[in-house]
Amino acid sequence: MPFGKFFDWFYTFFGFRKTVRLGIYGSVNVGKTTLANRISKDWTGEEVGKVSHIPHETRFVQKKEKVMIKQDGKNLTINLLDMPGLATKIDYRSFLKYGFSKRAAKQRAREATDGVIEAIKWLNNVDTVLAVMDATQDPLTQVNITLLGNLEAKDIPVILIANKIDKKRARPDSIREAFPQYPVVEISALKGKNMDELYEAIAKYSRRGR
Amino acid sequence: MKLKFNFISSSALDEKPRSKRLSFILNTVKDGTILVTDGVLKADEEMDLIRETMRRVDDGFPGIEVASLKKPTKGVQSVLEKMTDQKERIQNLISGITGSPFEKSSLRTGITLIGPAKFIKRIKKNPNSFSVLTEV
Numbered sequence: 001m002p003f004g005k006f007f008d009w010f011y012t013f014f015g016f017r018k019t020v021r022l023g024i025y026g027s028v029n030v031g032k033t034t035l036a037n038r039i040s041k042d043w044t045g046e047e048v049g050k051v052s053h054i055p056h057e058t059r060f061v062q063k064k065e066k067v068m069i070k071q072d073g074k075n076l077t078i079n080l081l082d083m084p085g086l087a088t089k090i091d092y093r094s095f096l097k098y099g100f101s102k103r104a105a106k107q108r109a110r111e112a113t114d115g116v117i118e119a120i121k122w123l124n125n126v127d128t129v130l131a132v133m134d135a136t137q138d139p140l141t142q143v144n145i146t147l148l149g150n151l152e153a154k155d156i157p158v159i160l161i162a163n164k165i166d167k168k169r170a171r172p173d174s175i176r177e178a179f180p181q182y183p184v185v186e187i188s189a190l191k192g193k194n195m196d197e198l199y200e201a202i203a204k205y206s207r208r209g210r
Numbered sequence: 211m212k213l214k215f216n217f218i219s220s221s222a223l224d225e226k227p228r229s230k231r232l233s234f235i236l237n238t239v240k241d242g243t244i245l246v247t248d249g250v251l252k253a254d255e256e257m258d259l260i261r262e263t264m265r266r267v268d269d270g271f272p273g274i275e276v277a278s279l280k281k282p283t284k285g286v287q288s289v290l291e292k293m294t295d296q297k298e299r300i301q302n303l304i305s306g307i308t309g310s311p312f313e314k315s316s317l318r319t320g321i322t323l324i325g326p327a328k329f330i331k332r333i334k335k336n337p338n339s340f341s342v343l344t345e346v
Contacts, residue, residue, distance in 0.1 A: 088260055089273025089327035106269070113264040120261045140335040142276045146260065149253025153295065178337075 019066065019077040020206045023126035025119065027143045028055045028085030030134040031163040033062070035189035036082035040064045042195060048082050054098045056112035058084050061122060071203040078202070083122060084115030086143045123150060128157045128206040135162040135170040135186070139178045148179065157205045159198075162186040166193060211346045213329060214242065220249025220317045228255065228315055232262050235324055240271050244325035244344075249317030250280045252295070259324075275330035277340040278322040291318070 024032045036048040049062040062082040069076045092102075092109035100108065129151055133139050151158045160179060162172035166188035176184050185201050187194045216238055223231055232255070238245050251259060256276070263274050283291055298315055323333075323342060332343040 086260070087273070088263060088276060090264070090267055091272035091327070092269065093272075109267070113267045116264045117261050120257055123257070138335070140337070142256075142278070142333070142335070143260075145278075146253055146256045146276075150257050153253050 019079050020202075021081060021125060021127045022078045022202065022206065023081045023083055023122060023129045024132060025083050025129050025147055026085065026132035026161075027134075027141060028087050029053070030085070030132045030137075031189050032085065032132050033058050033082050035130070035132060035161065035163065035187075036062065036064070036080055038189045038192055038195065039069075039198075040067060040080055042192075043067050043069055048080060055094065056085060056087075056090065056108060056115065058082060059108070059111040059115035060084065061115075061118055069199055069202065071199050074203065076203055076206065078206075081122065081126060083119040084112065086119055086147060087112075087116055088143065090116070123154065123156075126156060128159070128202070130161050130202075131158050131182075132161040132163050133175050135164050135172045135175060136167050139175045144179075148182070157207050158182060159201050159205055160184045161189075161198070163189055166191045213244065213344060213346050215246060216243045217246045220247050220319075223247055223249060224316050228258075231255075232259055235259065236262055236266060236274075239274055239324055239326050240266060242326055242329070244323065244330070246321070246323050247317070248319075248321055250278045250320035250322050251317060252315060255315065271326065271328070273327045274324055275327050275333055275342075276322070276324050277333045277335055277342065278320055279338065279340065280318050280320040 024036050026032050033049045033051050037051065040046055040048045044064065044067055046064070048064045049058055051057065061084065064080040067078050067080050069078060090109050090112045092105040095105035095108050096102065131144070131147060131151070133144060148158065160175055160182045162170075162175045162184055164170055165172055165186045172184070172186040183201055183205060185194065185198045187198055223234075226234060235245060236259070259276070267273050323340070325342070329344050329346055330342060331345045334341045
């Protein structure tokens with residue numbers, strides 16, 4: 001929406017700038033919370049949430065407010081929003097292999113479905129999105145396509161994060177090839193690789209809240 | 211066990227108001243049927259489909275698998291598409307104020323497959339094609 005850009009300029013010009021609500025979105029187990037933790041630890045020394053190899057560990061929106069990023073002598077204040085992973089299916093049986101009881105697995109599945117709904121709702125309340133993708137996986141999934149289509153329709157700036165580049169099977173180029181119209185930053189949130197490039201991109205592409 | 215496909219024209223889906231369309235799709239898929247149509251839901255409607263799916267997930271219905279291919283639009287066609295989107299957004303806004311839900315939104319040209327996740331094991335997507343692996 002062109003008005004969005006106009007208002008962004010207007011609010012910035014007249015000094016009504018507030019914080020950037022930075023949403024971290026993506027499929028399940030792509031490293032969203034690892035990234036949120038890395039950003040938060042880099043600038044506040046504190047983590048945002050617990051990381052696990054079990055899918056849907058993040059089932060509620062996790063926030064870290066007033067994270068100040070310093071880039072090229074300028075300060076950018078962000079509210080970090082770590083979203084539950086987006087998915088089109090959640091089967092409680094998939095949790096049983098991780099040692100969950102049937103009851104606990106069903107509870108986790110219920111919370112995970114609520115988490116997806118909450119993450120979708122939050123799309124109306126973010127200023128900029130980091131769309132995290134696992135560089136070892138095929139990026140052309142319907143979840144990624146739907147997410148990017150929505151952000152484009154809402155005119156929300158998005159930076160694609162090719163995560164897990166520390167792994168041998170990582171192919172960040174496949175993300176660039178699949179979505180050539182978006183800026184891509186290749187990182188390893190786990191190892192903290194290329195984080196400066198990410199902060200540069202956040203400073204460059206972010207739209208401030210109003 | 212048998213696998214049922216339901217091929218439905220986009221015009222038949224277009225006739226349905228938006229909420230009823232999503233309901234129709236999910237009722238069909240929850241019934242164990244794979245639905246194929248010659249149209250593509252708009253991104254926001256597809257997100258609504260995911261949200262509605264999550265609301266309906268239960269022990270026997272873990273969710274859906276979706277794959278779609280949209281016909282690329284360029285030049286004037288692309289501009290017209292964006293104008294239509296803006297028009298619909300304004301209509302939605304007005305209807306929100308007046309309280310009368312505006313629900314008409316047309317599908318884009320393309321192809322979509324939506325099926326139950328318990329039968330569709332994998333969808334491999336390429337820019338111009340997709341393949342579906344089922345297990346019944």
